[in-house]
Every structure is written in structure tokens, then in C-alpha cells.
Amino acid sequence: MNALDIIIKKRDGFVLTQTEIDYFIQQYADGAIPDYQAAAFAMAVYFQGMTPVETADLTMAMVKSGDQVDIASIRPGEIVVDKHSTGGVGDKTSLVVLPIVAACGLPVGKMSGRGLGFSGGTLDKLDAIPGFKTQLTPQQFSDQLREHGLVLVGATGDLAPADRKLYALRDVTGTVPSIPLISGSIMSKKLASGAQAIVLDVKVGNGAFMKSVDNARDLAEMMVAIGKETGRQTVAVLANMDQPLGQMIGNVLEVREAIDVLKGGGPQDMIEHCVTIAAHMLVLGNIADTLESGRSMAQTTLREGYALNKFRKWLSLQGGDVNIIEDATLMATATFQQPIYAAQSGYVAQVNALTFGEASVKLGAGRAQKTDVIDHAVGFEVLVKVGDYVEAGQTLYIIHANDGSKLATATMQLQNAVEIEDEAVDALPQFFGVVS
Amino acid sequence: MNALDIIIKKRDGFVLTQTEIDYFIQQYADGAIPDYQAAAFAMAVYFQGMTPVETADLTMAMVKSGDQVDIASIRPGEIVVDKHSTGGVGDKTSLVVLPIVAACGLPVGKMSGRGLGFSGGTLDKLDAIPGFKTQLTPQQFSDQLREHGLVLVGATGDLAPADRKLYALRDVTGTVPSIPLISGSIMSKKLASGAQAIVLDVKVGNGAFMKSVDNARDLAEMMVAIGKETGRQTVAVLANMDQPLGQMIGNVLEVREAIDVLKGGGPQDMIEHCVTIAAHMLVLGNIADTLESGRSMAQTTLREGYALNKFRKWLSLQGGDVNIIEDATLMATATFQQPIYAAQSGYVAQVNALTFGEASVKLGAGRAQKTDVIDHAVGFEVLVKVGDYVEAGQTLYIIHANDGSKLATATMQLQNAVEIEDEAVDALPQFFGVVS
Numbered sequence: 127m128n129a130l131d132i133i134i135k136k137r138d139g140f141v142l143t144q145t146e147i148d149y150f151i152q153q154y155a156d157g158a159i160p161d162y163q164a165a166a167f168a169m170a171v172y173f174q175g176m177t178p179v180e181t182a183d184l185t186m187a188m189v190k191s192g193d194q195v196d197i198a199s200i201r202p203g204e205i206v207v208d209k210h211s212t213g214g215v216g217d218k219t220s221l222v223v224l225p226i227v228a229a230c231g232l233p234v235g236k237m238s239g240r241g242l243g244f245s246g247g248t249l250d251k252l253d254a255i256p257g258f259k260t261q262l263t264p265q266q267f268s269d270q271l272r273e274h275g276l277v278l279v280g281a282t283g284d285l286a287p288a289d290r291k292l293y294a295l296r297d298v299t300g301t302v303p304s305i306p307l308i309s310g311s312i313m314s315k316k317l318a319s320g321a322q323a324i325v326l327d328v329k330v331g332n333g334a335f336m337k338s339v340d341n342a343r344d345l346a347e348m349m350v351a352i353g354k355e356t357g358r359q360t361v362a363v364l365a366n367m368d369q370p371l372g373q374m375i376g377n378v379l380e381v382r383e384a385i386d387v388l389k390g391g392g393p394q395d396m397i398e399h400c401v402t403i404a405a406h407m408l409v410l411g412n413i414a415d416t417l418e419s420g421r422s423m424a425q426t427t428l429r430e431g432y433a434l435n436k437f438r439k440w441l442s443l444q445g446g447d448v449n450i451i452e453d454a455t456l457m458a459t460a461t462f463q464q465p466i467y468a469a470q471s472g473y474v475a476q477v478n479a480l481t482f483g484e485a486s487v488k489l490g491a492g493r494a495q496k497t498d499v500i501d502h503a504v505g506f507e508v509l510v511k512v513g514d515y516v517e518a519g520q521t522l523y524i525i526h527a528n529d530g531s532k533l534a535t536a537t538m539q540l541q542n543a544v545e546i547e548d549e550a551v552d553a554l555p556q557f558f559g560v561v562s
Numbered sequence: 563m564n565a566l567d568i569i570i571k572k573r574d575g576f577v578l579t580q581t582e583i584d585y586f587i588q589q590y591a592d593g594a595i596p597d598y599q600a601a602a603f604a605m606a607v608y609f610q611g612m613t614p615v616e617t618a619d620l621t622m623a624m625v626k627s628g629d630q631v632d633i634a635s636i637r638p639g640e641i642v643v644d645k646h647s648t649g650g651v652g653d654k655t656s657l658v659v660l661p662i663v664a665a666c667g668l669p670v671g672k673m674s675g676r677g678l679g680f681s682g683g684t685l686d687k688l689d690a691i692p693g694f695k696t697q698l699t700p701q702q703f704s705d706q707l708r709e710h711g712l713v714l715v716g717a718t719g720d721l722a723p724a725d726r727k728l729y730a731l732r733d734v735t736g737t738v739p740s741i742p743l744i745s746g747s748i749m750s751k752k753l754a755s756g757a758q759a760i761v762l763d764v765k766v767g768n769g770a771f772m773k774s775v776d777n778a779r780d781l782a783e784m785m786v787a788i789g790k791e792t793g794r795q796t797v798a799v800l801a802n803m804d805q806p807l808g809q810m811i812g813n814v815l816e817v818r819e820a821i822d823v824l825k826g827g828g829p830q831d832m833i834e835h836c837v838t839i840a841a842h843m844l845v846l847g848n849i850a851d852t853l854e855s856g857r858s859m860a861q862t863t864l865r866e867g868y869a870l871n872k873f874r875k876w877l878s879l880q881g882g883d884v885n886i887i888e889d890a891t892l893m894a895t896a897t898f899q900q901p902i903y904a905a906q907s908g909y910v911a912q913v914n915a916l917t918f919g920e921a922s923v924k925l926g927a928g929r930a931q932k933t934d935v936i937d938h939a940v941g942f943e944v945l946v947k948v949g950d951y952v953e954a955g956q957t958l959y960i961i962h963a964n965d966g967s968k969l970a971t972a973t974m975q976l977q978n979a980v981e982i983e984d985e986a987v988d989a990l991p992q993f994f995g996v997v998s
Contacts, residue, residue, distance in 0.1 A: 133736035137608065161598035166735035169605035172573065299602035300569035 129153065129163045137170040144183040151187035155288035161295055168292070168301035176306035181348055182355030184306065188314035191288035197320030200268050201233045201275075207411040208236060208321035209403060210312060212336065212345070213243075214329035215483035216370035216508070220248045220278075221384035222400040223407070225436040228276035229427040230404075232411040235271040237281040237319040243483075246377060246492055249280050251384075254377035254457055254502035258446035276440050285318040305341075309348040313356075323359040323410040326350075327403055330558060331368035333479020339364065339558045346561040361406050364558035365399060369477035369512055372396035376491040376505015376526060378457040385451055388434040395511065395556055401425055402557070458503035460526035462533050471518045472546040474510045481543040482506055482523075485536045489527055504528055506540075513553030516546060565589065565599045573606040580619040587623035591724035597731055604728070604737035612742035617784055618791030620742065624750035627724035633756030636704050637669045637711075643847040644672060644757035645839060646748060648772065648781070650765035651919035652806035652944070656684045656714075657820035658836040659843070661872040664712035665863040666840075668847040671707040673717045673755040682813065682928055685716050687820075690813035690893055690938035694882035712876045721754040741777075745784040749792075759795040759846040762786075763839055766994060767804035769915020775800065775994045782997040797842050800994035801835060805913040805948055808832035812927040812941015812962060814893040821887055824870040831947065831992055837861055838993070894939035896962035898969050907954045908982040910946045917979040918942055921972045925963055940964055942976075949989030952982060 132146050142150075150167065153159040176184065197206045207227070211217055224234045238260075240247040252258050260280045262270070270277040289311050296302050316324050328336065328346045336342035346362035353360025365371075372393045374383035386392040387400060405420030414420035427433040434451070441448050450456045487494050490501035507524040510516055522544045527533035568582050578586075586603065589595040612620065633642045643663070647653050660670045674696075676683040688694050696716045698706070706713040725747050732738050752760050764772065764782045772778035782798035789796025801807075808829045810819035822828040823836060841856030850856035863869040870887070877884050886892045923930055926937035943960040946952060958980045963969035 130734055130736060137605070137736050161596070162601040162731060163735055165598040166601040166605045166737060169573070169602045169609075170736065173605075173609045295598060298566055299599055300566060300573050300606065301602060 129159045129167075133163060133167045133170055136167060136174055139174045141177055142180055142183075147180065147183040148187045148190075151184065151191060151288050155191040155291060164292060164295055165299040165301070168296055168299060168304070168307060171307055172301050172304040175304075178348060178351035179355060181306040181310050182352045184310040185313045185317065185352050186356060188286045188289040188292070188310060189318045192284040192286050192318060194318050195237070195285070195320035197235045197271070198322060200235065200271050204233050205322050205411045206233055206235055206320060207323045207325065207407045208316050208319070209325045209327060209407060210316055211327040212312070212329050212334065214331075214365075214367040214371055215333040215479040215486070216372050216375045216380065217246070217329070218251055218372065218374070218380035218384045219327060219400055219403055221251060221381065222387045222396075222433070223404045224276060224278065225388060225433040225440060226400065226404040226424050226427045227407045227411070227413075228440075229432040229436040230408055230413050230423050231275070232408060232413050233271060233275040234277070235267065235320065236278045237285070237315075238278055239281060240493075243487065243492065243494070246380070248278065250500055251377045251380050252278070252446075253500070254381050255441065255446040255450055256456060258441065259444050262444070270443055274439065274443055276436060277443075281315070281319065286314040289314045305344050305348050308345060309352055313349055313352045317356060317358065321358060324353060324361075325403055325406045325410060326360065326362035328362050328364050329367035330364055331366055331479060333370065333483050334367035342558070343561060350561050359410050360562070361410060362561040363402060363406060364561070366554055366556055366558065367479055368554055370479050370482055370508050371399060373508050374505065375482055375486050375508065376489075377500060377502040378454075378459070379505045379507060379526065381450070381457065382454045385437075385454070388428065388437050390428055390431070397428070398556060401428075406560075460503040460528050462525070462527040462530070464525045464527065464533055464537065465521045466523050466525065466537070466540070468516045468518050468520045468522050468546060470546055471516065472548050473551040474512050474514045474516060474544060475547040475551045476545040477508060477510060477512055478543045481540060482508060485539040485543070488539065489525075489532050489536050490529075501528055504532075510544065511553065513551050565595045565603075569599060569603045569606055572603060572610055575610045577613055578616055578619075583616065583619040584623045584626075587620065587627060587724050591627040591727060600728060600731055601735040601737070604732055604735060604740070604743060607743055608737050608740045611740075614784060614787035615791060617742040617746050618788045620746040621749045621753065621788050622792060624722045624725040624728070624746060625754045628720040628722050628754060630754050631673070631721070631756035633671050633707070634758060636671065636707050640669050641758050641847045642669055642671055642756060643759045643761065643843045644752050644755070645761045645763060645843060646752055647763040648748070648765050648770065650801075650803040650807055651769040651915040651922070652808050652811045652816065653682070653765070654687055654808065654810070654816035654820045655763060655836055655839055657687060657817065658823045658832075658869070659840045660712060660714065661824060661869040661876060662836065662840040662860050662863045663843045663847070663849075664876075665868040665872040666844055666849050666859050667711070668844060668849050669707060669711040670713070671703065671756070672714045673721070673751075674714055675717060676929075682816070684714065686936055686938075687813045687816050688714070688882075689936075690817050691877060691886060692883040692892060694877065695880050698880070706879055710875060710879055712872060713879070717751070717755065722750040725750045741780050741784050744781060745788055749785055749788045753792060753794065757794060760789060760797075761839055761842045761846060762796065762798035764798050764800050765803035766800055767802055767915060769806065769919050770803035778994070779997060786997050795846055796998070797846060798997040799838060799842060800997070802990055802992055802994065803915055804990055806915050806918055806944050807835060809944050810941065811918055811922050811944065812925075813936065813938040814890075814895070815941040815943060815962065817886070817893065818890045821873075821890070824864065824873050826864055826867070833864070834992060837864075842996075896939040896964050898961070898963040898966070900961040900963065900969055900973065901957045902959050902961065902973070902976065904952045904954050904956045904958050904982060906982055907952065908984050909987040910948050910950045910952060910980060911983040911987045912979075912981040913944060913946060913948055914979045917976060918944065921975040921979070924975065925961075925968050925972050926965075937964055940968075946980065947989065949987050
């Protein structure tokens with residue numbers, strides 16, 4: 127067995143054996159297979175694809191390349207359900223969903239990442255809360271999960287290093303957009319961090335990585351298949367990302383919106399999204415019998431303040447300032463808050479998620495490169511949704527900026543982000559189905 | 563412009579501009595683009611192909627990466643015609659063709675390579691001639707070409723280093739069998755070494771790199787198109803390589819056969835092949851008006867001994883022992899000469915070129931790896947052709963070996979190389995057409 131034969135076999139469209147995939151990934155992780163062979167392999171996979179079994183083998187090979195967190199032993203007898211979003215604009219779902227499900231008795235021990243490009247990471251949002259610590263020792267992680275059932279940290283240890291190495295290579299070789307490679311990358315991190323069941327929040331639309339429903343469904347089906355092959359029950363929700371989720375984009379602003387929802391308020395689409403994801407998690411974790419009862423439990427935690435209490439506890443356990451819940455101004459605020467008004471009356475035909483996402487990166491709310499420093503205060507409040515009727519002069523969105531020239535750039539960049547038409551426009555569907 | 567964008571553009575099936583190709587190849591040659599990006603690029607080209615214009619741009623970019631020999635200025639007013647064989651088993655064409663065309667007044671200043679795998683290189687064959695020097699200074703090369711019109715050396719200087727680097731990478735990344743990449747590689751070396759017109763001897767069959775006539779025609783058409791795009795008249799002859807060319811395989815044995823042909827003897831297929839290639843060269847070089855008159859001129863040089871005289875002169879100019887022409891035993895001879903007899907009477911249905919080629923490498927006549935040392939004495943005399951009638955007990959081929967265990971291995975390996983059937987079998991076609 128050698129790397130070249132494996133590359134050629136895949137290039138020619140044949141199905142690789144588990145032994146071949148294990149060999150390739152292990153040797154690559156060890157540095158015995160050089161980057162140039164892995165790059166050729168990744169491009170061959172881009173063109174020829176992989177079967178679900180091959181992709182599951184790839185996933186497990188990457189899991190085996192590093193540490194594996196044994197969460198199951200911390201809360202024996204319970205199912206630790208993870209969630210993962212493929213990333214969108216204004217996606218602060220985890221901040222709401224994790225307290226909801228924890229309040230319902232589902233233990234949450236989650237490892238999360240930082241964001242790159244227009245989709246922010248949960249860790250970046252938590253960093254916007256003064257004092258909140260995302261780096262805990264393994265012992266602190268275990269203790270908090272055992273005693274309080276809710277903990278979230280930055281990935282520690284050496285989880286799926288082969289994936290990290292391969293992802294960095296794909297990023298510079300044009301081999302990112304491959305369903306099996308994306309699926310394997312996501313699932314390897316989830317499996318290595320101990321997930322026993324997984325709810326995938328697969329975003330579709332111009333503000334997401336997957337632009338078409340068909341592509342997103344292919345990705346969802348592949349990840350669900352990997353779950354089946356590796357014995358982890360997996361459900362994927364296909365959610366629209368043609369317009370931003372909720373109203374807030376930017377780290378402090380998103381924390382504020384999450385708190386609004388936890389307090390029983392917040393935008394309708396954001397509530398609906400969080401309740402849906404939470405309900406699926408509760409079903410997978412055997413807390414709810416049906417999706418409907420899961421939804422009802424989630425709604426109760428929001429209405430009765432159980433989720434908010436859990437959130438407060440979570441913040442205090444990880445050192446965050448709980449006073450932000452009552453006084454959001456304890457978090458960073460931007461110097462400029464520039465409202466942008468509708469130039470005409472009519473119906474909102476587009477709220478371009480991609481444009482808002484890209485503008486948020488330019489503004490400093492996200493990273494264009496890994497080393498960029500985030501400005502937590504900046505971002506956008508987007509006050510309209512597709513289908514809404516607006517009057518001329520009504521505020522469409524507010525730009526929060528700390529720098530006059532960046533404000534000017536954002537204003538220019540967003541000029542056509544919201545389109546208004548005379549004719550009535552249908553609201554966008556929020557979901558495109560569930561894959562399980 | 564950056565490497566990643568170029569990879570993605572090609573991955574997605576778009577046509578690259580000359581500027582993009584120049585940039586990629588130059589940066590790769592300079593080491594600014596790493597091997598892993600070039601590997602991904604090569605695999606993308608493997609799947610998406612290149613247009614003739616792109617391939618010509620690739621060729622010229624590789625030519626520009628190094629030295630360019632200005633042969634035209636050595637023999638001003640004349641057209642220096644090069645030839646190139648894509649490699650086959652028993653292919654000693656250059657040893658005969660170059661003296662033929664030089665005897666007709668066509669100047670030959672050729673750079674050649676060593677062989678790898680079952681197709682031997684012309685330099686290896688010349689090395690089998692005691693004293694023959696293939697390394698000349700540029701001055702010696704020029705002088706010999708100017709004064710005598712026939713010189714052949716190993717590639718000197720730094721011809722198409724980008725091609726050398728890219729070829730080495732393709733060899734270990736499963737990206738060798740790509741028509742544009744093969745074409746660009748071959749043509750860049752020809753163009754850099756100063757060819758003003760080129761006759762391509764494209765071999766097709768199990769003993770060649772191209773296994774099917776369709777593939778070989780695609781390759782030929784692409785190389786002819788590159789010739790057109792770069793202003794070098796190019797003709798490709800598609801020649802059968804399902805059975806070895808001529809009777810001899812192995813370096814000394816092939817020199818012996820070449821001398822036989824130059825003396826007016828030798829196997830019919832070998833004569834026909836050499837006359838055909840020579841005739842095309844004479845037409846491209848404006849020495850002959852028509853292919854028919856080119857053939858006739860070539861046949862005359864063989865019949866009248868002009869080509870042999872030119873060969874003798876050539877050997878003496880480059881230090882080779884001319885006495886080998888009269889006494890072949892002055893070259894290395896093998897210890898064992900083992901004839902293999904027909905087990906039954908009947909018609910020869912197959913003389914498997916690939917099997918003979920692979921066995922010749924094992925025997926030591928060729929290199930499996932670049933560092934292998936060649937045993938010039940060993941090889942095979944293959945005395946039958948497909949379609950021949952043979953009597954049981956008649957000699958089919960003779961194994962020339964210097965080592966008992968290698969002889970045994972070759973005997974085993976060749977057991978089914980020659981197939982004999984009761985029913986009459988048609989002779990194989992020798993050519994599959996000309997692309998120009």
C-alpha cells in the first residue's frame with residue numbers, strides 16, 4: 127500500500143477500503159505522506175466523491191488521529207447531544223439553545239470554535255461577555271458538566287489533528303467545497319469531542335456556505351449517513367440563510383439578542399429557529415418523546431425563565447459578568463450608531479445575508495484572516511425581513527461602528543443590501559426540511 | 563492574481579489566460595508556489611483538461627522557465643527538424659533515422675534523454691557503443707552541427723526546468739496521464755532545445771504509454787496544435803506498439819539491429835518505420851517536396867550506404883568505436899543466450915510488447931528507477947511477428963542474460979508473451995494514420 131496507488135484509485139473513481147483510508151490519513155497526520163500527495167488526493171475526492179462508508183471511514187481515521195473526549199463517562203446513563211451549525215450571518219443559536227436544553231435536563235458539554243469569514247463563532251460571541259472564560263482545564267470541564275450540566279469551552283487537547291492539517295491544506299488548494307471532505311471535517315470534530323448524538327443546523331442560502339437546497343441536502347444526508355455508520359444518531363435541519371437570522375449581527379449585539387430571546391422576547395424567526403433545534407436535541411437525548419413535546423418543553427423554558435436562569439448560572443460558573451443580563455451597556459458599545467432609512471415605501475424583496483456578512487467582516491465584527499482581532503462592539507441591527515411592508519423614511523437597519531471610515535465603507539457596501547419593491551413579496555420560508 | 567484563484571478557476575472548468583498560466587508556472591519554477599498547490603492544479607487539469615491554446619501557453623511558459631538553444635543561428639537558412647518518440651519496446655528508430663536525414667542534407671542537432679521503465683532512451687543505446695560521448699560542450703555541439711550536420715547529446719544546460727519540476731511532481735501525485743500535461747511536457751523540451759519543426763512518433767498499444775488509438779490521436783492532435791500555436795510545423799505518426807518494433811530489445815542488441823538496417827538489411831517493419839519517420843522529417847525540412855519523394859530519398863540512403871557512412875562519421879566524431887559496425891562483438895555480449903522454442907505449430911496471435919518490455923527491465927536492460935544501472939548486453943531477440951506461421955520447435959525468441967537467476971525469471975515472465983493459435987491470424991497494422 128502506498129499513497130500514489132491510493133490517489134490513483136480515487137482519481138479513477140474506485141471506492142477506497144477502510145484500510146487504505148486509515149493508512150492515508152494516519153501517514154499524512156504523521157508527516158510520512160507529504161502535503162502535495164494529500165492535495166492531489168483531496169482534488170481527486172473533489173471530482174470523484176466518496177461513498178457514505180468511505181466518508182465515515184475518513185471521519186473515523188481523523189478522529190483516531192488525536193485525543194478523544196470521553197464525555198459519556200462524566201454523565202453515565204445519559205446521552206450527550208451536540209449541535210453544530212454550518213455557519214450563517216447572525217447565527218447566535220447556541221447561546222439560546224444550550225441553556226434551553228440544559229434547563230430541560232439534557233447535559234451539554236460542548237467544545238466550540240472561533241469564526242472565520244462572515245459566520246461568527248460561538249466562542250467569539252462569548253468573548254464579548256466581560257470575564258467569561260472559554261479556556262477551562264479538562265478537570266474543570268468535567269466538574270462543571272457533572273455538577274451543572276452545562277459547559278462550553280474552546281476545543282482543548284489535540285482533537286482530530288489530521289482534520290486540522292487537511293483543512294488547512296484544502297483551504298489553499300481549492301478543495302474546500304467537497305461534500306465528503308466537509309462532512310468528514312465537521313463530523314470528526316464532533317465525534318472526537320465526545321458527541322453521542324448530533325443535531326446539525328445546515329444553513330442554505332447566499333449567506334451560507336451551501337448556496338442551494340440541493341447541495342445542502344447532499345451535505346446533510348452525508349453527515350447523517352456518517353452518524354449512522356459510526357453509531358451516532360444524527361438529525362439535520364435545513365434552514366434558510368438568504369437573510370440574516372434574527373436582527374442582530376456582531377458579537378455584543380448577538381449576545382443582546384440571545385438574552386432578549388431567553389427573556390421571552392426577541393425576533394420571531396430567531397425564537398422559532400432555537401425552539402426547533404432544541405426540540406430535535408431533546409428528542410435525540412430521550413428527554414422528549416416527540417418533536418412536538420420537545421418544542422413545547424423548549425417554549426416553556428423560555429416563557430417561565432428557566433432557560434434564562436440556566437444562562438445566568440452558566441455565565442457565573444465560567445466567570446462572566448451576569449449583570450449584562452439586566453444591563454447590556456456593561457458590554458462594549460460602538461461609538462457610531464447610524465440608522466439607514468428606506469428611500470421609498472414598499473415591500474422588502476431582499477435582505478442580502480451575504481452582503482451583511484461581508485460588510486460585518488470589513489467593519490471588524492469577524493475575521494478575514496485567523497490572526498485578525500475582533501471588535502466586539504460593532505455590527506448591524508437589521509430591522510426588516512423579506513415580505514415586510516415599510517414606509518419611506520422607516521429605519522431599515524442600524525450600523526454600529528467604532529471608526530468613521532469603516533462606517534462610511536459599510537454604508538457604501540450595504541447600499542443595495544435591502545431591496546424594496548412596489549409589489550407585495552412573500553416572506554421567505556424559514557426551513558427546507560429535516561434529514562434524519 | 564494568486565495560485566488559489568487559478569486552481570479554482572481550472573477546477574471549475576474555465577479557460578485560463580496566458581497571463582495566469584505564465585504566472586503559475588513561473589512562480590512554481592521559482593518556488594513561490596509550493597508543490598501542494600501545483601499538485602492540486604495538476605489534478606484539476608487532469609479532470610478538466612486544457613484547450614490547445616492553454617496547452618500552448620503552458621508549453622511556452624515552461625520553455626521560458628529556462629535556457630533556450632538557438633539552433634537556427636548555427637545553420638542559418640535551414641530548418642532544423644527534430645523527432646520525438648513517445649516511447650515503445652525495441653524502439654531504436656533515432657539511431658537509423660538521424661543518419662538517413664543527415665545524409666539527405668537535413669541538419670540534425672538533437673538533445674535526447676535516458677529511458678525509464680520499459681521504453682529505453684536513445685542515450686542509453688549510444689552508451690552501449692564503446693567510447694561514444696554523449697556529453698559535449700555547447701561549443702562542440704555547435705561546431706559538429708555546423709560542420710557535419712549531425713550531432714546528438716544528452717540535454718545540457720537548464721532546458722525547461724519548470725517541466726522537469728512539474729513532471730517529478732506529477733509522477734508522485736497520480737497526474738501523469740493527462741493529455742495537456744503530457745503534450746506540454748514533450749513539446750516544451752523540443753521547443754527549448756531549438757526545434758523549428760517536429761515529427762512525433764506516437765506509439766499506441768500495450769507496449770506504449772497510450773493504450774488506445776483514440777487516446778493516442780488525442781495526444782497527437784494536442785501536440786500538433788501546440789506546434790501550430792507556437793509556430794513550429796508539427797506532424798505526428800501513430801504507430802502500432804502491440805508488438806515490439808523490429809526484432810531486438812536491449813541496448814547493444816538494438817544498436818546491432820540499427821546497423822543491420824543501415825547496411826540495407828534488418829526487419830521489414832523496422833525499415834518501414836524508419837523510412838516513414840525520415841520521409842516526414844525531410845518534407846518538413848524542405849528537403850523533399852512530397853512524402854513519396856522523401857521515402858524514396860530515405861530508401862536510397864540505405865541502399866547506397868550513404869546513411870551508414872553518415873552513421874560511421876557520427877560515431878567517429880563523438881568518439882565511438884567505428885569497428886563495431888563490422889564487428890558487433892566489440893560491444894558487450896551476454897553470458898547466456900537462451901533460445902525459446904515454439905511448443906506447437908500454428909499462427910502467432912500475440913507477441914506482447916508490454917510483457918517483453920517489463921521483462922527487459924527486470925533483466926537489467928532498462929531502469930525501474932532513475933538510479934538503476936543498465937546492463938547493455940542483455941535483452942531479447944524476438945524472431946516472430948503476429949500473423950507468422952511457426953513450426954513446433956522453431957525459435958520464437960532468444961533471451962540474452964548475464965545472470966542465471968535473471969534468466970530464469972525472464973523465462974517465467976515471458977511464458978505467455980508469445981501466443982500461438984491453430985487458426986490463421988492477420989498481421990497487425992503498422993500505422994494508424996498521420997495527424998498534421
